[in-house]
């Protein structure tokens with residue numbers, strides 16, 4: 001079968017581009033054409049569509065909702081790993097936790113509440129959980145984790161990871177937080193229930209409506225997702241996230257996602273770490 005890449009017409013690229021933008025606000029520039037072609041090849045095979053034209057028609061047919069989700073999944077990347085951008089976890093432990101613990105009683109916060117806003121397969125929220133476990137002995141804590149992809153959320157909820165990335169973590173972390181698989185699960189590790197219970201996964205398109213949580217957050221991780229959005233979308237998103245923070249709360253973004261050119265009202269504490277002004 002000829003590849004989708006060879007067959008992709010300008011009109012088809014424009015159609016896919018428009019649809020992806022409308023659904024997820026992921027902004028696909030002309031430089032992403034090859035990537036789109038390559039990723040759509042899989043969807044053509046999965047849906048048995050004989051050509052890209054046929055696949056575009058399928059996307060417009062009634063009942064295409066599920067395939068639209070698969071399309072967004074195929075286009076966006078879920079790449080992540082445990083303790084990605086370690087500096088954020090160090091800052092959480094060394095600066096944010098002592099600062100927020102000191103304020104907790106005065107502010108009457110019931111718990112330390114963290115949001116992992118594009119959590120992918122769970123490595124990010126579980127890394128946060130591993131950082132908080134033991135560091136907050138007397139103050140309850142909880143993590144909300146959201147993503148647009150239902151497929152990836154199912155993996156995050158299962159919390160089962162191959163041995164290779166787990167083996168790269170310090171032995172004491174693995175011992176404390178992972179169960180080793182045996183028999184058919186040989187070669188895999190699962191996050192222990194005590195940690196899994198601290199993380200709730202929810203489906204959420206960050207650009208469509210508001211999450212249902214009402215309790216504000218001391219910290220929001222929104223990392224390596226804004227890079228796909230255009231500047232107005234980033235600006236709107238950062239402003240919405242900031243409203244969810246307690247005064248003095250922190251927003252952590254990916255290290256390649258500078259907020260320099262957008263209006264947000266947050267104070268840059270260090271690269272990729274922003275704070276909502278206390279008292280705001």
Ligand SMILES: C[S@@+](CC[C@H](N)C(=O)[O-])C[C@H]1O[C@@H](n2cnc3c(N)ncnc32)[C@H](O)[C@@H]1O
Nearest residue numbers: 078079080118120147148149205206223224225
């Ligand atoms: C590259 S991963 C980042 C994972 C993690 N935050 C990290 O930094 O390792 C990007 C994630 O953003 C999700 N995503 C893309 N567009 C989204 C949207 N509009 N709303 C919510 N999640 C989205 C993707 O499904 C993917 O899991």
